[in-house]
Amino acid sequence: MTSTDLFLNNPLGVEVQIDEVLDAFSFLDDWEERYAYIIDLGRKLPAFPEPEKTAENLVHGCQSQVWLIHHIDTDTGKIFLLIESDAMIVRGLAALILCMLNAKTPEQLLQVDIDGIFAKLDLFRHISPTRGNGLRSMLQKITLIASNAKS
Amino acid sequence: MDSSSNLQPKAKRPFDIHAVRQDFKVLHQQINGKPLVYLDNGASAQKPEVVIQSMVDYYHHNNANVHRGAHTLGDRATTAFEGARDTVKRFLNAAAREEIIWTRGTTEALNLAAFGLGHHLQPGDEIIVSAMEHHANIVPWQMLAERTGAILKVIEISDQGELDVNSYHQLLRERTKIVSVTHVSNVLGTINPIAEVIEAAKKVGAFTVIDGAQAVPHMQVDVQALDCDIYVFSSHKLFGPTGIGVLYGKKTVLNNMPPWQGGGEMIERVSFEKTTYNVLPYKFEAGTPAIAEAVGLAAAIDYLASFDRAAIDAHENALLTQAQTLAADCPWLKIVGTAKHKVPVFSFLMDGLHPSDVGTLLDQQGIAIRTGHHCAMPLMDRFNAPGTARASFAFYNSAEEVTQLFQALEKIHRLFT
Numbered sequence: 153m154t155s156t157d158l159f160l161n162n163p164l165g166v167e168v169q170i171d172e173v174l175d176a177f178s179f180l181d182d183w184e185e186r187y188a189y190i191i192d193l194g195r196k197l198p199a200f201p202e203p204e205k206t207a208e209n210l211v212h213g214c215q216s217q218v219w220l221i222h223h224i225d226t227d228t229g230k231i232f233l234l235i236e237s238d239a240m241i242v243r244g245l246a247a248l249i250l251c252m253l254n255a256k257t258p259e260q261l262l263q264v265d266i267d268g269i270f271a272k273l274d275l276f277r278h279i280s281p282t283r284g285n286g287l288r289s290m291l292q293k294i295t296l297i298a299s300n301a302k303s
Numbered sequence: 304m305d306s307s308s309n310l311q312p313k314a315k316r317p318f319d320i321h322a323v324r325q326d327f328k329v330l331h332q333q334i335n336g337k338p339l340v341y342l343d344n345g346a347s348a349q350k351p352e353v354v355i356q357s358m359v360d361y362y363h364h365n366n367a368n369v370h371r372g373a374h375t376l377g378d379r380a381t382t383a384f385e386g387a388r389d390t391v392k393r394f395l396n397a398a399a400r401e402e403i404i405w406t407r408g409t410t411e412a413l414n415l416a417a418f419g420l421g422h423h424l425q426p427g428d429e430i431i432v433s434a435m436e437h438h439a440n441i442v443p444w445q446m447l448a449e450r451t452g453a454i455l456k457v458i459e460i461s462d463q464g465e466l467d468v469n470s471y472h473q474l475l476r477e478r479t480k481i482v483s484v485t486h487v488s489n490v491l492g493t494i495n496p497i498a499e500v501i502e503a504a505k506k507v508g509a510f511t512v513i514d515g516a517q518a519v520p521h522m523q524v525d526v527q528a529l530d531c532d533i534y535v536f537s538s539h540k541l542f543g544p545t546g547i548g549v550l551y552g553k554k555t556v557l558n559n560m561p562p563w564q565g566g567g568e569m570i571e572r573v574s575f576e577k578t579t580y581n582v583l584p585y586k587f588e589a590g591t592p593a594i595a596e597a598v599g600l601a602a603a604i605d606y607l608a609s610f611d612r613a614a615i616d617a618h619e620n621a622l623l624t625q626a627q628t629l630a631a632d633c634p635w636l637k638i639v640g641t642a643k644h645k646v647p648v649f650s651f652l653m654d655g656l657h658p659s660d661v662g663t664l665l666d667q668q669g670i671a672i673r674t675g676h677h678c679a680m681p682l683m684d685r686f687n688a689p690g691t692a693r694a695s696f697a698f699y700n701s702a703e704e705v706t707q708l709f710q711a712l713e714k715i716h717r718l719f720t
């Protein structure tokens with residue numbers, strides 16, 4: 153598999169859409185079930201190419217190590233993302249973010265109400281700037297990729 | 304200005320954990336629908352009501368600048384501020400009040416120490432620190448080494464997290480000019496044999512600096528008995544306010560240190576031709592100091608002193624023993640730092656989990672701990688860990704809270720298996 157295939161075969165944001173997650177969440181009663189779901193979602197993250205685990209691809213401000221790379225499909229203009237982390241919850245939240253943002257055109261991506269979805273899932277505190285888990289900088293990096301691709 | 308009333312032994316308050324907890328309003332709240340269990344005391348401790356009240360009272364009744372004379376409020380502020388210095392002097396059993404210098408905290412105090420001792424160094428001279436230091440006791444010395452051409456040497460530690468005393472003795476030589484070691488490790492909880500460290504350093508004529516940030520909340524310190532040159536700590540870890548800390552220095556050492564920051568308060572006389580400097584301790588206290596914070600710190604020390612130290616120690620040791628006993632039943636949990644002499648600081652790793660996972664899922668259950676490298680990256684490298692999860696206890700933590708911690712950890716473990 154070439155690394156482009158890795159991008160294109162990522163099910164998150166393609167087969168697994170954020171609506172499905174929102175739906176599932178509405179049936180989960182307590183925090184344990186919700187976190188179990190998120191951790192499971194994290195297990196769906198496709199393998200991340202080892203050579204891409206470079207300082208350049210590291211997302212700053214994370215306690216755990218988080219890497220982010222992207223690929224822009226020239227035919228459709230869609231942005232494909234891959235994320236890796238050594239922490240389970242960050243992996244799960246990254247998978248959640250991919251469900252919202254992966255395989256979209258820059259315009260579509262920039263329209264997603266990320267904060268609103270996190271609030272709906274009662275997970276907003278995880279992306280608040282006061283949390284040192286780096287998800288905020290991960291989101292900033294993705295938005296920047298989209299803005300650059302647009303112009 | 305030593306108030307003699309404090310020299311008479313006062314009747315100590317009995318140590319009743321439930322009564323003690325009532326002194327800390329912040330502890331009584333819900334986090335994520337669960338009662339708060341605050342186990343991040345190593346990062347910053349909570350303040351008893353008397354500390355908060357002492358600062359409110361100061362602002363309500365006495366607030367003015369210090370050492371400016373001329374009016375009543377100024378006198379009261381100066382009396383309160385200098386009285387706080389006396390309290391710290393007694394707390395550390397310093398020989399003289401001039402030996403207590405106010406700083407912003409441990410970090411600033413260590414930077415002052417590195418600045419003040421720097422002129423003794425020649426290229427090739429050596430500074431010794433240990434592998435378990437906080438960055439605050441590494442970086443100022445590295446900066447000093449860079450400035451002077453001195454060399455930084457590191458005392459090894461064992462897998463249990465104890466200082467390798469043999470490695471220390473081997474490092475010591477004539478070129479050793481400064482030994483700066485932590486009294487207690489913020490990650491491992493290890494209580495270092497600093498009396499021995501200091502004594503050996505003296506034999507080669509080195510200055511001794513002790514980082515007491517994690518020690519003073521847990522034990523009585525006597526700087527004269529230790530005979531160190533400099534001892535530093537932060538108020539906020541000692542149940543006092545943020546923004547103030549202490550550098551204790553022997554008078555002879557401080558007198559030999561050049562002034563640091565220039566400005567008001569630290570001068571005797573200023574003219575454009577020549578400025579002469581004030582005497583100790585003011586020589587090192589340029590500008591308007593943190594007055595209310597000094598008052599708050601003194602209130603925290605008085606509060607601690609209202610209990611029998613042995614009773615607090617017994618309670619803290621019981622918490623640590625309980626945590627260790629419960630941990631022994633969790634094969635998926637590994638304690639980092641198993642020194643024989645420890646304060647109740649409990650660093651750990653859980654199989655297959657990143658410390659940040661543990662922190663997030665404990666917070667979900669109302670439990671506050673610290674996760675990450677704890678500003679001790681070289682120590683993390685030593686233990687080959689990306690970081691640890693750390694529960695650090697204070698005397699106001701209860702046995703029930705230790706139980707709650709382990710129930711919460713069990714829950715997390717189940718979530719991932």
Ligand SMILES: Cc1ncc(COP(=O)(O)O)c(C=O)c1O
Nearest residue numbers: 408409410437439489516517537
């Ligand atoms: C051992 C040790 N030294 C120094 C410091 C720095 O203290 P402060 O941030 O209050 O200056 C800390 C605080 O985390 C510490 O634990």
